[in-house]
Structure formats: C-alpha cells, structure tokens
Amino acid sequence: MAERLNIPATKSNLIRLKEELSFAREGxxxxxxxxxxxxxxISILSTKAHRLRQHLNRSLAEAYAFLDQALLFHGRLACERAALSNVLNERVQIRERSFMGVVLPLVKIEFSPARPAYGLQETGMAMDITGVIIRETLETIAELAELEVGLFRLVAEIRKTIRRLNALENIYLPLYQATVRHIQESLEEKEREALFQLKRLKGRKEAAYGPL
Structure with missing residues (x-):
C-alpha cells in the first residue's frame, strides 16, 4: 500500500489536495x-571554455618560445630588468547577469595603451612579442575565469534543480496522489453507505405504510 498523508477524508481536504497536486505538477x-x-x-559555456583553454595553451606556448629567444639573445638579467619595467596598469571590472535565477559574472580587463617601458639597449623583438602575447593572454584568462565561475554556479544550480525534481516526482506527487485516491474512495464508500441506508429506510417505511 502506498504511503499517504494522515489527514481526515473530507471534501474540503480533497479539494485542497487536488489544488496542491495541480500546483505541484505545474512546478x-x-x-x-x-x-x-x-x-x-552549461553546454554552450563548456564549449566556449574548452576553446579558450586550447587558445590559452597555444598562446602560453608561443610566449615561452619567444621568451626563450629573448633569454638566449639578451640574457636573464636583461629580460628581468625589461619585465620589471613593464607596468600594465590593468583594471578588472566585474559585473553580474542572471540566467534562470543563477548569478553569472561578467569579467572585463582593461590596460593602459601598449608601449614598451624599456629602452632599446639590451632588448629586442622577442621581448616585445613576449609582452604583447602575455597581455593578450591576460584577457583570455579573464574571459576563461568568467566562464569557469559561471559553469561552477550553473552546475550547482542544476544539481539543486534535479534534487527538487526527484523529490517532487518520487516523493511528493506519489504521496499526494495516494492521499487523493484514498479520500475519494473513502468519500465514495460513505456515499454508497448513506445511499444504502436511505434505501433501507425507505423500504421499511413502504413496508409499514405502503408505497409513498
């Protein structure tokens, strides 16, 4: 026997439960x-994140290749001095948008106009290209961070949604459906019993007084 709510089998409870059952089905x-x-x-953001990771890995590999050239041509000390002189003055802006009740971040990173902050002595093209690639890579990292955080929040929300779906479908709805059936059957049984009693009473009166 299916579990049901322990409430009196009355018409008012039947009406209320049917309304709640209808609301639960809509939910x-x-x-x-x-x-x-x-x-x-999630599928859209996952695809974008996968492409960005691939692009990021290629960009970093390219940056390290040019950095190796700079180290080879100019030496570690010169590269370290050039790196320390470069200040990006980056500004990170984080806004928010909502998707199905989930707050997703919007990340934007801005830099000052690109120009080498070091002189021409002991520097070269490999250093310049390394700096440009790193700058572009930071923009990719900001975009990827936006997607990763968004995916984390969406996955958490879909897990919560699936738990609610399972609770409704496997616990709440069967419980209310069984209760509605029980109340309907109880009310029908009471109606049949009342009708039987009415017919029996009418039969007794007819036997005593003749047909009415």
Whole structure:
C-alpha cells in the first residue's frame, strides 16, 4: 500500500489536495524546463571554455618560445630588468547577469595603451612579442575565469534543480496522489453507505405504510 498523508477524508481536504497536486505538477513542468535550459547553457559555456583553454595553451606556448629567444639573445638579467619595467596598469571590472535565477559574472580587463617601458639597449623583438602575447593572454584568462565561475554556479544550480525534481516526482506527487485516491474512495464508500441506508429506510417505511 502506498504511503499517504494522515489527514481526515473530507471534501474540503480533497479539494485542497487536488489544488496542491495541480500546483505541484505545474512546478514539476517548470523545474523540468529549467533543467533543460540550464543544461543547454552549461553546454554552450563548456564549449566556449574548452576553446579558450586550447587558445590559452597555444598562446602560453608561443610566449615561452619567444621568451626563450629573448633569454638566449639578451640574457636573464636583461629580460628581468625589461619585465620589471613593464607596468600594465590593468583594471578588472566585474559585473553580474542572471540566467534562470543563477548569478553569472561578467569579467572585463582593461590596460593602459601598449608601449614598451624599456629602452632599446639590451632588448629586442622577442621581448616585445613576449609582452604583447602575455597581455593578450591576460584577457583570455579573464574571459576563461568568467566562464569557469559561471559553469561552477550553473552546475550547482542544476544539481539543486534535479534534487527538487526527484523529490517532487518520487516523493511528493506519489504521496499526494495516494492521499487523493484514498479520500475519494473513502468519500465514495460513505456515499454508497448513506445511499444504502436511505434505501433501507425507505423500504421499511413502504413496508409499514405502503408505497409513498
């Protein structure tokens, strides 16, 4: 026998439970739609993040290749001096947007106009290109961070949504459906019993007084 709520089998309770059951079914549909929307957004962001990671790895490999050239041509000390003289003056702006109730970050990084802060002595093209690539890489890292945090929050929300779906579908709805059936059957049984009693009473009166 299915579990049910322990409440009196009355018409008022039956009406209330049917309304709550209808509301729960609507909630189930909405949660299912939310789950599908979240999964779609996760798929989109995952694809973007995968492409960005690949781009980031290629950019870093390229930057290290030019850095190796700079070290070979100019030496470690000259490269360290050039690196210390470069100040990006970066500004990171973080805003927010909402998707299906989930707060997602919007990250933007801005730099001062690009120009080498070191002189021409003991420097060269490899140093310049390394600096340009690193600058572009920081922009990629900011975009990737935006996607990674967004994915983390979306995954947490979809897990919560799936738990609610399972609770509604496997616990709440069966419990209320069983209770509604029980109340309906109890009320029908009471109606049949009342009708039987009424017919029996009518039969007794007819036997005593003749047909009415």
């Amino acid at each position: 189930l549909d909405l949660l299912d739609q939310k789950k599908e929307a979240l999964m779609g957004q």
